[in-house]
Amino acid sequence: MSILFRQLTICGVGLIGGSLALTARKHGLVERIVGLGRTPANLDIAVSRGLIDLATLDAAQAARGADLVMLATPVMTFPSTLAAMVPYLPRDTVVTDVGSVKRWVVEQLEPLLKPSMSFVGVHPIAGKETSGAGAAEETLFANRRVIVTPSATSNPGAVEKIETLWRATGARVERMAPQVHDAILARASHLPQIVASALASALAEENVEGRWAAEFGAGGLRDTTRIAASPPEMWRDICLTNRDAIEQALKLYRDWSGRFEDAVRAGDGDALKQLFERGRRMRERIG
Numbered sequence: 001m002s003i004l005f006r007q008l009t010i011c012g013v014g015l016i017g018g019s020l021a022l023t024a025r026k027h028g029l030v031e032r033i034v035g036l037g038r039t040p041a042n043l044d045i046a047v048s049r050g051l052i053d054l055a056t057l058d059a060a061q062a063a064r065g066a067d068l069v070m071l072a073t074p075v076m077t078f079p080s081t082l083a084a085m086v087p088y089l090p091r092d093t094v095v096t097d098v099g100s101v102k103r104w105v106v107e108q109l110e111p112l113l114k115p116s117m118s119f120v121g122v123h124p125i126a127g128k129e130t131s132g133a134g135a136a137e138e139t140l141f142a143n144r145r146v147i148v149t150p151s152a153t154s155n156p157g158a159v160e161k162i163e164t165l166w167r168a169t170g171a172r173v174e175r176m177a178p179q180v181h182d183a184i185l186a187r188a189s190h191l192p193q194i195v196a197s198a199l200a201s202a203l204a205e206e207n208v209e210g211r212w213a214a215e216f217g218a219g220g221l222r223d224t225t226r227i228a229a230s231p232p233e234m235w236r237d238i239c240l241t242n243r244d245a246i247e248q249a250l251k252l253y254r255d256w257s258g259r260f261e262d263a264v265r266a267g268d269g270d271a272l273k274q275l276f277e278r279g280r281r282m283r284e285r286i287g
């Protein structure tokens with residue numbers, strides 16, 4: 001493949017940004033990769049693994065020469081991070097992100113851009129509960145869905161280059177409007193995280209006759225609460241920036257959990273069987 005960008009600056013070289021850097025290097029899609037971070041320790045790991053060519057804590061240094069900036073920090077830090085970089089960025093820089101919320105990001109970032117810059121929102125649906133440069137892996141995005149959400153400043157040429165970059169990872173790239181993305185992900189991603197974390201919180205100190213109840217859980221409890229180990233800062237920001245859609249998703253969940261509660265209270269075996277069967281069919285459908 002030919003070079004797409006001269007310099008990729010990744011703000012937050014963690015699981016997602018670091019994994020993309022590995023693919024970009026493998027296929028020669030960028031000439032140089034700069035990592036901007038908050039802690040030298042994580043940047044040192046990124047350098048030692050060959051994810052980046054230069055590590056810096058300075059936004060101005062990270063911005064100079066970058067024709068692609070990727071925001072991969074917690075969502076609510078995007079505006080301040082970009083604002084610190086914009087004065088030093090080339091006039092035609094493409095700005096992208098990997099956040100799990102899109103409408104809020106578009107509303108916050110597009111006003112910060114110079115007139116000739118382009119913003120192209122992206123959400124790779126390939127996260128894990130681990131984080132940091134040490135967690136990056138080249139095959140993370142293989143056969144996973146990556147959603148591109150063009151908006152007002154998304155130059156068609158920039159969108160095409162961003163999609164080419166992500167296709168190189170082996171991902172299945174598709175486009176949708178930012179608000180559609182947020183409504184779907186509130187149900188398919190944000191709600192499961194909240195449910196897992198709520199379950200883990202409920203059982204955190206739950207003792208019965210001096211025995212910690214969670215200790216007796218088997219694979220089901222571990223599988224159900226696995227994502228509760230995800231970074232709290234990231235999920236705090238997602239909940240605060242996608243509030244309306246998440247509120248709708250939580251109402252949907254309350255409605256169905258209420259049906260279980262009603263059936264248990266009434267001792268209604270038929271209703272319980274139907275509810276469990278509905279859940280089983282959905283789980284079989286997603287594989």
